[in-house]
Structure formats: structure tokens, C-alpha cells
Amino acid sequence: MGRRWDQEEVAGPSPVGALEAPSERAHSWLHTGRLALLGAVTGAIVAVIAAYVLDASGVTVRIRDNPVRSSVSALAELTDAELTSLAAVSRNSLPMNTPIERTIRVARGSTLTSSLLEIGIDRDQVQQAVSALSTLFDPRALTQGQRINVTYLDVGRRERVLQTVAIPLSPTREIRAYRGVGEGFIPENLTKKLERVLARYSGTIEDSFYVANKRAGVPDSVIMELIRMFSWDVDFQRDIQRGDQFELLLEYFHDEEREPVKIGNVLYAALRSGGETLRLYRHQMGDGTVDYFNPEGESVRKALLRTPLDGARITSTFGNRRHPILGFTTVHRGVDFAAPTGTPVNAAGDGVIEMANFNGNYGNYVLLRHNQRYRTAYGHLSSFAKGVKPGKRVRQGEIIGFVGSTGLSTGAHLHYEVHEGERQVNPLSIKVAGGQKLKGPDLNRFVAERAQIEMRLAATPAATTKLAADLTRR
Numbered sequence: 001m002g003r004r005w006d007q008e009e010v011a012g013p014s015p016v017g018a019l020e021a022p023s024e025r026a027h028s029w030l031h032t033g034r035l036a037l038l039g040a041v042t043g044a045i046v047a048v049i050a051a052y053v054l055d056a057s058g059v060t061v062r063i064r065d066n067p068v069r070s071s072v073s074a075l076a077e078l079t080d081a082e083l084t085s086l087a088a089v090s091r092n093s094l095p096m097n098t099p100i101e102r103t104i105r106v107a108r109g110s111t112l113t114s115s116l117l118e119i120g121i122d123r124d125q126v127q128q129a130v131s132a133l134s135t136l137f138d139p140r141a142l143t144q145g146q147r148i149n150v151t152y153l154d155v156g157r158r159e160r161v162l163q164t165v166a167i168p169l170s171p172t173r174e175i176r177a178y179r180g181v182g183e184g185f186i187p188e189n190l191t192k193k194l195e196r197v198l199a200r201y202s203g204t205i206e207d208s209f210y211v212a213n214k215r216a217g218v219p220d221s222v223i224m225e226l227i228r229m230f231s232w233d234v235d236f237q238r239d240i241q242r243g244d245q246f247e248l249l250l251e252y253f254h255d256e257e258r259e260p261v262k263i264g265n266v267l268y269a270a271l272r273s274g275g276e277t278l279r280l281y282r283h284q285m286g287d288g289t290v291d292y293f294n295p296e297g298e299s300v301r302k303a304l305l306r307t308p309l310d311g312a313r314i315t316s317t318f319g320n321r322r323h324p325i326l327g328f329t330t331v332h333r334g335v336d337f338a339a340p341t342g343t344p345v346n347a348a349g350d351g352v353i354e355m356a357n358f359n360g361n362y363g364n365y366v367l368l369r370h371n372q373r374y375r376t377a378y379g380h381l382s383s384f385a386k387g388v389k390p391g392k393r394v395r396q397g398e399i400i401g402f403v404g405s406t407g408l409s410t411g412a413h414l415h416y417e418v419h420e421g422e423r424q425v426n427p428l429s430i431k432v433a434g435g436q437k438l439k440g441p442d443l444n445r446f447v448a449e450r451a452q453i454e455m456r457l458a459a460t461p462a463a464t465t466k467l468a469a470d471l472t473r474r
Contacts, residue, residue: 099151099163106146112139115148116165125162132177132185133165142167149176171253171262194253194262198456199463202247209240217463219263222250227310228397229280229292230271232302235428244273249457252467260467268453281453283446285438297438297446304374305348305396306428308416309403313338315413317428333424334377334417341382341412343403347394348376348418356388356400362415363407366400376427379415380407 106115112133116126130139149166165185166176172192177185203216213223226248227236234240251264269292270279280292280300292300316336351370359365362379366388369375382404394400405412418427438446 099153102150102152104148104150106142106144106148108144110144112142112148112167116150116162119150120158120160121150121152121162122160129162129165129177129185132187133167133175135187136175136189137167137169171255192255192261194255196251196253196264197260198267198460199250199252199467200247200457200460201250201463203245205240205244205246206242209236209244209246213246217467218248218250221263222248222266224310225266226269229266229269229300230278231305231307232300233278233306234271234273235306239273241273244271246271247457249453249460250463268457281446281450283438283449285442286445291436293438293446295450297443299436299438301396301436303349303370304376304418304430305346307337308346308348308376308378309337309339309343309414317426334379334415335427337403337414337416339403339412339414341402341404343414344385344399345378345381345401345403345414347396347398347400348416349374349396351376351394353388353390353392353394353400356384356390358406361408363409364401364404365407368394368400373420375419377415377417377419379417380404380409380413382406382412 102119104115104119106112110118113126113130116129117123133139147168149164149168151163153161153163155161162179164176164178166174168174172194174190174192176188176190178188180186201213201216201218203212205212209227210223213226214220218226226246230236247268247270248266249268250266252260253262253264254260265282267282268280270277272278279295281295282290283293284290294300314335315338347368349368349370351368353366354369354375355365355367357365359379362377364379364381364384366378366381366384367375368377378401380403381401384401385399388394388400403412403414409415416427417424418430419425420430
């Protein structure tokens with residue numbers, strides 16, 4: 001690792017007096033027995049900066065083996081200008097002037113001020129830096145776990161000189177305060193330029209859809225998005241079989257150092273199951289709305305979700321069954337999904353809440369009206385989502401409650417019903433109206449965009465699990 005020292009950095013008096021003299025004096029030192037002293041100085045530099053490369057006046061000197069012996073040998077070959085530069089390196093490479101970079105996290109109950117005080121920065125410097133940053137944002141907005149990058153100098157056993165405080169607020173924005181001339185700090189708002197990059201993932205399902213994607217390196221948040229996309233047409237409890245295959249094209253963004261910093265959109269996803277392949281393409285319509293469409297331009301979005309929560313398993317289907325508590329055979333007019341208590345339950349479709357209260361054997365219960373034909377019901381909830389009450393309008397996928405075991409129940413699960421008119425029907429076999437079908441200019445734009453996505457898919461190499469780890473870490 002090397003550093004270039006330019007004219008401005010090496011300007012000024014040298015700490016080694018002999019190196020300020022002209023060529024004759026420098027060479028006389030080399031021949032009058034003072035080489036040992038200068039070699040010792042150089043050896044001290046090497047001890048501090050180890051295997052650094054000193055690049056002076058276009059000549060690179062690499063120091064290896066014994067520090068002092070190698071330094072003396074290298075020194076004898078330097079010109080006057082190089083000797084002067086080397087002396088300036090000595091002045092600027094002392095340990096007390098070496099910046100120390102440190103990343104801290106805001107602890108629970110801590111503030112920006114207390115976080116800086118805890119690493120040994122005195123209060124005056126902290127107040128100056130925080131005051132500068134306060135001109136760009138409200139420090140009280142910092143949350144637990146927020147990353148703060150700090151640079152300081154150790155100038156004594158108990159004294160640290162703060163140089164910069166930087167807070168990354170998003171993948172594209174960072175604010176910082178740096179020490180100016182004098183004692184004050186100068187605020188700075190930095191905008192990072194990100195470049196879009198594409199990554200392709202594919203795999204074969206041996207156990208579950210989630211595990212197969214995880215093995216292929218797909219980030220967790222993207223897996224959840226894929227489940228939501230496909231759940232309109234796929235029952236992940238019954239339809240997915242061993243040997244089924246998936247593929248997707250994902251966009252992400254990296255910074256100027258080519259480090260991945262942000263996950264973008266899923267541009268394409270395909271799932272081959274039961275001999276059929278379901279392909280979905282992302283498309284933005286003329287009015288700005290975004291949805292996923294099959295190759296014919298039909299929206300994947302249906303009137304009702306087939307399953308109103310993620311990651312659950314079916315424990316009881318629609319039809320006759322022996323009731324686990326009452327002990328006799330009765331008609332089970334819904335589907336039970338086992339899931340841990342507190343698992344979010346989503347509205348199966350757009351609609352208005354008709355009931356949200358305790359309802360006998362159903363326990364905590366929500367009844368949602370979607371249109372004149374369909375309603376959905378959700379029983380045994382542990383609690384309702386904030387703001388859920390009769391008359392409230394909700395959107396498809398919005399959280400309306402949380403899995404529990406209230407009412408007549410043997411364990412944590414969701415009892416889910418679909419009402420068609422006045423009767424309950426099987427949620428897993430009901431055929432509901434499909435979503436929007438593109439026409440005219442929207443369809444023409446979609447066809448062109450679909451072709452572009454397919455070309456990018458063919459040209460994009462497979463992604464790695466490391467990429468997913470880097471994206472998740474950030």
C-alpha cells in the first residue's frame with residue numbers, strides 16, 4: 001500500500017536539519033559517518049508505516065527485510081529531492097499524526113453526543129461537531145443501531161483530536177462535519193452516485209422455495225417479495241414439488257468503490273412447477289403505477305390472495321373433520337394456517353372492515369368486505385393491527401392483525417374463510433377475477449420492455465452468495 005506525497009505535503013522545514021541543505025551537504029553526510037543517524041531515522045519511519053511504499057519524485061522505494069539495513073541501502077541511492085521528500089514523510093508519519101478511523105453504533109437510549117463522548121472525545125469538540133451537523137439534520141432523529149464513522153488523532157494518552165464525524169443516512173446520502181482551519185467544524189452534505197447493476201439467480205427446489213432461493217444467494221427481502229408475487233397463482237404449501245425450478249433477474253446498486261449498497265427491483269421472475277412455467281415481468285404503466293404481468297400482458301394481481309400470510313403451513317383444510325376440542329365430526333368452513341404467535345396477517349384484498357372484535361369461538365375476529373360478492377374472515381387473532389376498526393378501508397396486503405390462539409383453539413394459527421354471498425367456500429379452490437389486462441399503448445410499451453428484459457437476462461452472469469451477503473449487511 002503506497003501513498004504519494006506531493007509538493008504541498010512536503011513543503012516546509014524538515015525536522016532533520018541536514019536534509020534542508022543543498023546537494024553537497026546531503027552527500028557529505030553520507031560520507032562523513034552520519035549515515036547511521038539518518039538510517040536510524042528512516043528505520044523509525046519504516047517501523048511506523050511497515051511495508052508502505054514511499055513514492056517521491058516519481059521514484060518508488062520498497063523496503064523489505066531488516067528495516068534499518070534495508071533503509072540505509074535504499075537511502076544511499078536517493079537524489080537530493082528524494083531525501084527532502086523522505087524527511088517530510090518522517091515529519092508527517094509520526095504515530096500521533098496518524099488518523100484513526102472508527103465506526104460506532106448508536107446504542108439504545110444513547111444520543112449522538114453521548115455516543116461520541118463514550119469513545120473519549122472531550123465535550124467541547126463533541127458540541128462543536130454536533131452543532132455543525134445540526135444545520136443539516138436533527139440529531140434526535142438518530143435511531144438505535146445507526147452507524148457513525150469517526151476519525152480522530154491520538155495526541156496523548158488521554159487526549160483525542162476529533163477530525164471528522166460522518167453519518168450515512170441512506171445509500172445515496174451522507175452528512176459529515178470536518179475540522180476546519182481553527183477550532184470549528186464545517187458541515188457537509190454528500191450525495192453518492194450509484195450505478196445500477198443486474199444479477200441473475202436460478203436454482204432447483206429440493207426442500208422448500210425459501211431454502212432453495214437462500215442456497216442460490218437470493219437476499220431474504222427478495223425471497224419474501226417473490227413469495228408475494230407468485231402467491232396469486234401458487235399455493236406454496238401444496239403446489240411446490242421437489243425438482244421445481246426458479247429464475248429471477250434482480251437489480252442492485254453499487255457505489256463508486258463498486259461495493260453493493262442497495263437492492264433494487266425484481267425485473268423478472270419465473271417458476272416452473274407441475275410441468276408449467278409461470279413468468280412475470282415488471283412493468284411501469286403510463287400513469288406511473290407498477291405491477292407484474294405475464295407474457296401476454298395480464299396482471300398477476302388477483303382480486304384475492306390465496307394465502308393471507310407468509311411462511312405458514314396448512315394444518316386443516318376446508319370440509320368435514322373431527323373437531324380437536326369438541327370431539328365430533330363437523331364441517332370446517334375455512335382453512336387453518338399454523339404460524340407462530342404474532343405473525344402478521346394480511347388483508348386478502350382491497351376492502352372495508354365490517355367487524356373487528358371478539359367473536360365467540362373465533363376469538364379475535366376480522367370480517368372484511370371486498371365487493372358485493374366476496375368477504376373474507378380471519379379468526380383466533382392474538383391482536384388487531386393499529387387502527388383496525390369497522391368502517392376502515394384497507395389495501396390488499398395491508399396488515400390487519402396477528403396470529404394467535406384466542407377463542408376455541410388448541411394452538412397458534414389463523415382460521416381463514418372466504419364468503420361468497422351468504423355461504424363459505426373453499427379458499428384454496430375459489431376462482432376469482434384476474435387483474436388488469438394491458439391494451440393499446442400500454443401493451444405496446446410492455447412488449448418492448450419485455451424484450452429488453454429477456455435480452456438482459458440472457459446477457460447477465462449468475463450472481464453469488466457473497467453478493468447477497470454484502471447487500472444484506474448493508
